[in-house]
Amino acid sequence: MRGIAADPEGVASVIVNGVPAAITRVAAAASTAGVAKGQLAEGEVEWSAEIALDSGDNQIVVAVEDESGEITESAASSTITYVEVPVSFNLDTVRGRIVGLSYTLTPTGYAQHLIEHELATGSQEVFDTLWAAPESSCFRAVEDQFLYLQHPTENVWELRQYDLGARAEALLFQIPSADLDPGPDFQPWLYTLRLECDSNHTSAYLLVNYVGDPNIGFEKARVLEIPLDGSPIEILTETDTGVPEPWVATDIALTAETLVAQQNFVGSPKPLTSISLADGTREDLTPGLGVAGLALAPALESDRVYVATLQGVDEVDISVPSTRNISEVEAGSPVGFYQVREVAIDSANNRILVGDSDLDAVVAVDLATGERTKLIARNVGEG
Template sequence: MQKSYLQPSVMLKWLMFCGAFGLLSACGGGGDNNTGTTVTDTTPAAFSFTAQTNTPLNQLVTTPAVTVSGINSATAISVSNGEFAINGGNFTSSNGSVSNGNTVVVRHMASAQNATTTSSILTIGGVSATFSSTTVPAATGNVEALVNITFPLGKAKTNSNTIRVTGTANSTLPLANLSVNGTAATIADLSASAPGKVSAALSPPDYAVSWYADVPLTANADNTLTVAVTDDAGNRNDKAATVQVSRKFAPSTFSYDATANRLYAVVENNDLVSIDLQSYEYHALSNLQSAHNLVFAQGTGKVFYASALNNNVTLYSTDIETGIVNQVHTFSVALQNSQFINLTDIVYADVTQTLYFMLVYPSSDRALYLHELYGFNLNSGVLSLISSDSVGNGPRLETNKLLAVNNMLLGFTWEREGLISIDPATGNRSLLIDGIAGHNMVLAKGETDNIIYTAGFAGVFRIDLTAQEITNISPEAEQDIYVTEQIQSLALDAQGNRLLLSDSTAGLVLAVDLTTGERSKVLSSGVGDGRYLLMPQFIATDTTTDTVYLLDANTNANQALLEVNLSTANRSFVTDSNALPDDIAADLLLDKARNRLIAIYYNQIVAIDLTSRAVSTLKTNSGAAGIAVQTFNGGVIDSVNNKLLISAFHTDNTLIELDLITNQHQLLSITPANTNAPVSGIVDIALNADGSKVYLLSQHTGVIHQLDRNSGVAQVIVNECLNASGMNMLDTDYTTLHNIIYNPYNDSVLITANAVLEVNLADNSCVAYGNNDDSYIDVSLTSDNQLLATEQNKLLHYDRINNQSVVISR
């Protein structure tokens, strides 16, 4: 409804009427008979953009966000000579709509000419504002400066809408302007609070500054961030430094449209996108919110998915052309006390135009698990319980995954080693075939109705139901780079003679050649090439080359010892995985003096020569020459004295010392300063710069001990480290203490314990960085005090000052 206004003559008469009969409530409009009708208001409050000056030539320039306010209904938005993005989404120049509270940013391409102004006009609900940028004046020469980006490193990936890019700059003249992709940076004198060191390009530099810029990132795209600088004399460098930051992620699950050769997929933040497998371009459609499984219904032009909240199940559809979301159907199910619903799969049968989806009611007792298969017919709108313990006969319904083949549904047996059929008309179930090795996770229809493909821990199988033949076309045991862990989707690309599968843990969509079984990468959430990371538990860094070594010790795949090049993010094998011990890993250390890595396992310590790549055993905890402890745990190398110190979790008041030259060992006795509190449960240790102090991290008591190596006395120096919420991050009741390292740049120790903790050794004060739900496993430092951290399936560059991280290898 548009706003209306009284003509002046009418307004005068109305005022005279009210003046004569001022006591009548009708004139005031506030009587009890007021209908209370809300007037639709689509005209927002005024907004504005600050003009930007000294912008680099021919680069995208972006405004800070403005918030739409003053409306109570969606209103139109458009832009001239530019693009806009709503709520951190994709940029577009097409007309759209916004709602109250939405945020909007505008960008345009700055002029290719010096001292030239470019203007964009954003209009929201009839209210307009101009955004202008003026390029730098004609320069007299190049800026004599070195600009260094300290965060993020190299190539990076993040799911954030914005990133705080930090860095340093050395210049002979004061800098008039520094920007990143057109976003002006905040410049400050270099201070000790900046985690990076300045690399001197000039001798000496006249001006050294630190800087940061909060730069918006385009979703589902690769972003190149470019730093431009201008000094007081007008000299400039429009490409002083660059870094790549991607927000493009591989799907966790997908549905394949073979006709269009396109995936409809769930990516980071549960966004629904379509992905063209020719161009690999992403197109945002909608957000699945709490749903995780989806199906493209061929012939309907829609993607369907379902969500389960409490005892309510709701079916939704998204139009693949418009992205419009509709609620298709909702219903409730009865739940017992403490019971909940898992919606494990949804499929579409085009023969009957029916959606089938599986509800699972978990229990601690397998016998109490309940599976219910529902069908919803798109023509009639009728919902039916198809099969369950009480509907249909045959083997118990215990499958999480479904496959529609003509008038029949297929699923797994409980052990995932057999296939069953489910008759939608009766709910009856029959065993079709058994003996498929491994824990199979997904199903796909093959070239004919009698050919089925499955994939799981043992590999990818082709199943001929007529001949009752099972063939492993891509055995897992033969894979070194593209191993799988949590496969979510599988589909046949007949034209490409391949299968497509997604692994949510690895962040990959793989292609499996149907002839050779060879696997190749189609889409990736990772950074860099090579064997992807599953569980990089331990990290060691060569600070002379900034080469990173990772021990990826995952229970669902062979462990891998990998070398990561921080410049390219590429990963390569240090040694054959089969040469590593079949044991539980406890630590990874770099023995630089002997050009080798030392891997500590619970029952043995091995060395990996970085030249020959050979693996040799240094010590075990058994036999006459062994070390008499139950397990080995974290260690540290004393490079000054050529010693390896090792903790023994189950042995109180004891450290192990191994001579790295003679390979002789001894047990070192620790004297607790408090004789009533033994030094116990030590999971990892660190050594200060001169080797006089050892820092011991106790998982038993949640404390950090300082051991004086001369006296052998250990005292507790930290027993509490509070985060922003007041939680003690050393309290082992709700945190897990993993590793500890010494930071020579700050004379501190860093600890991983659901967050990164830093203890200042000058006063033993402790700071907890990050959030309660962080899951950092190990940390390491580069040559310029940049913090690297490992999480499940990724290596991170962690900015502890600004509490942000990016993936730099995965």
């Protein structure tokens, strides 16, 4: 926080919520980048202070002490509403909430928190720091369980669980390294492990990508079925190497009976794919139509898949198949999507929710009009 204080006797100090502020006086102000020469009058000082904010409303009170020792206890006051922004989130349509991970820049570095945000009221509950990769997490709403992967040591991956009701963390089990081993010609790309789960399934599903030639990018994908009762992990499907145009998935989304997968679109976009949860059979959802985006949300009951892209939000009609942009904005728009982390369909409110880490916001896109509005944000416009 920063501001300007003045007193005829001269300002000796400024205190913000009990924290002494740094002060810039007229002589120093003329040589600083923050205050132009002549901007401060005699007797004025510019002050700045770092204040830790809690989630919700924060009362800020500024006290000023003059050179004679007299203190004005409430020289200025304001209320600041602070929110955490879980740009990587899971939508719970039954309870009307989103649960996910936020990152906040603090004086000592970034802090990660697990957040529960109520859609109706905007109230938030902040849980513990888990240090989970956002893509490698999912939420089982009925059980109130947040599942996530951790990589404590080399060649060891753990599937862990955080119980929101009990505020307790527990290890479910380790994933055997053999299940992640792609063979001698590939290396796992461990930065984008995609984990999917919900309360309607007794297994979680993990997408792992692999690279061979670093100049080519992803050359192999494997989807693991991970039974949550601890039964052996199975390979649901994986790339058939050696074929002319191999299937390589880069993103998956869970539906009632299938996973919907987006393929690697380096070179040219490929069709969306359906993966049967029963036997791993793959089938093109959009034959002849390539689909490329940053994240996807399927609504197969209405023959739709929604895909966030740099150009907007595409509605893919898999019955035709065809695609149309339902929310296009000009380049440089304050609500453009540049680093999408999550997309979800909020059917009750006829909108798409998009989490974007570049905006540091969750944006609501009206399905009827395409209008974008901030749902959760620290600082973003509308349009």
